[in-house]
Amino acid sequence: MNETKTLRQYLRHRGLKVTQQREEIAQIFLGSKRHISAEQLHQQIREIYPKVGLSTVYRTLKLLVEAGLASQRRLGERITRFEPVAGDEHHDHFICINCGAIIEFENQDLEDLQEEVAKKHKFTILRHNLELYGYCQKCRRR
Amino acid sequence: MNETKTLRQYLRHRGLKVTQQREEIAQIFLGSKRHISAEQLHQQIREIYPKVGLSTVYRTLKLLVEAGLASQRRLGERITRFEPVAGDEHHDHFICINCGAIIEFENQDLEDLQEEVAKKHKFTILRHNLELYGYCQKCRRR
DNA sequence: CGAATTTTGATTTTGATTGTCAATATCAAT
DNA sequence: ATTGATATTGACAATCAAAATCAAAATTCG
Ligand SMILES: [Mn+2]
Ligand SMILES: [Mn+2]
Ligand SMILES: [Zn+2]
Ligand SMILES: [Zn+2]
Numbered sequence: 468m469n470e471t472k473t474l475r476q477y478l479r480h481r482g483l484k485v486t487q488q489r490e491e492i493a494q495i496f497l498g499s500k501r502h503i504s505a506e507q508l509h510q511q512i513r514e515i516y517p518k519v520g521l522s523t524v525y526r527t528l529k530l531l532v533e534a535g536l537a538s539q540r541r542l543g544e545r546i547t548r549f550e551p552v553a554g555d556e557h558h559d560h561f562i563c564i565n566c567g568a569i570i571e572f573e574n575q576d577l578e579d580l581q582e583e584v585a586k587k588h589k590f591t592i593l594r595h596n597l598e599l600y601g602y603c604q605k606c607r608r609r
Numbered sequence: 610m611n612e613t614k615t616l617r618q619y620l621r622h623r624g625l626k627v628t629q630q631r632e633e634i635a636q637i638f639l640g641s642k643r644h645i646s647a648e649q650l651h652q653q654i655r656e657i658y659p660k661v662g663l664s665t666v667y668r669t670l671k672l673l674v675e676a677g678l679a680s681q682r683r684l685g686e687r688i689t690r691f692e693p694v695a696g697d698e699h700h701d702h703f704i705c706i707n708c709g710a711i712i713e714f715e716n717q718d719l720e721d722l723q724e725e726v727a728k729k730h731k732f733t734i735l736r737h738n739l740e741l742y743g744y745c746q747k748c749r750r751r
Numbered sequence: 752c753g754a755a756t757t758t759t760g761a762t763t764t765t766g767a768t769t770g771t772c773a774a775t776a777t778c779a780a781t
Numbered sequence: 782a783t784t785g786a787t788a789t790t791g792a793c794a795a796t797c798a799a800a801a802t803c804a805a806a807a808t809t810c811g
Contacts, residue, residue: 482757483758486757486807488759488760505798505799519759519760521760522761522801523760541683545798561727561732570732574722577719581741584719585703588712588746589745589749590703590705590745590749591743591744592743593706595739598738599723599737600735600737600738601732602732602733602735607732624788628790630789631789646767647767660791662791663768664769664770664790664792667768667769687766687767688768689767
């Protein structure tokens with residue numbers, strides 16, 4: 468678990484405390500399925516660490532995002548979902564409006580073109596959100 | 610006001626009723642500033658039509674979206690904003706994280722490239738969201 | 752250890768949006 | 782114009798994810 472180290476470093480760097488709960492939450496989060504909600508993660512954590520509260524899950528997810536270990540998304544639903552970030556990778560999403568499937572993809576041309584458009588408008592991009600809604604392979608025919 | 614006609618047609622086509630409130634809300638919405646919230650729109654409407662309720666504003670905005678006269682966005686905030694749609698135009702957004710400015714842009718290459726990527730993944734795009742967050746021209750230097 | 756500081760978690764609160772429902776409006780057929 | 786079936790309205794309550802509260806507990810560092 469290298470990410471655990473990254474979290475500890477981030478916390479110390481900010482003068483925050485390395486607590487049991489933060490380590491437990493990070494541990495479970497990093498091993499959980501992608502695009503998980505705070506509530507779902509809380510359920511999973513409780514199976515192993517029954518005393519952890521939902522508030523602390525919300526707070527720790529925020530820290531993980533700040534530390535660059537998680538990314539936060541609102542993919543068409545009203546709830547926020549989180550996913551672990553491996554290194555400096557980036558990806559975007561297809562979302563099937565029929566079955567709810569989330570398909571991740573990466574395309575450097577798309578990223579480059581965005582930068583080009585930004586340059587034209589004298590805008591500096593720090594991050595972006597691209598969500599493509601429609602039908603997945605299984606759902607597209609009827 | 611050609612859009613008023615479009616709304617009437619849409620309502621009749623769906624067996625819905627053309628009401629005072631729907632026409633009033635549409636009228637004010639179409640003349641309002643872009644990226645307005647339901648609450649803000651309700652304020653504006655009340656200045657001229659004081660009896661219109663917030664629920665009806667929400668319901669009518671939904672109808673306007675369905676009729677293709679409005680588009681609905683969540684640009685990083687927790688609230689939903691609406692903007693009138695002119696014809697079949699489409700655009701995406703830069704959002705300045707410093708001053709909150711929203712800059713609209715259109716780029717056909719970007720749209721085409723998205724389609725290309727979708728084809729590779731056997732995904733059919735019906736709609737999409739692209740939000741580029743960063744600094745606008747004014748805010749980018751310091 | 753001991754004190755200063757931060758964190759936790761049960762609980763309450765917030766706030767945007769949606770649901771409820773009795774009163775009212777619309778509209779097609781008389 | 783009147784009627785009656787149906788849809789709509791608006792005040793209000795409900796929902797629900799997320800944020801705030803705060804006393805008790807944990808962490809850190811000398
Ligand atoms: Mn993802
Ligand atoms: Mn816009
Ligand atoms: Zn699907
Ligand atoms: Zn700016």
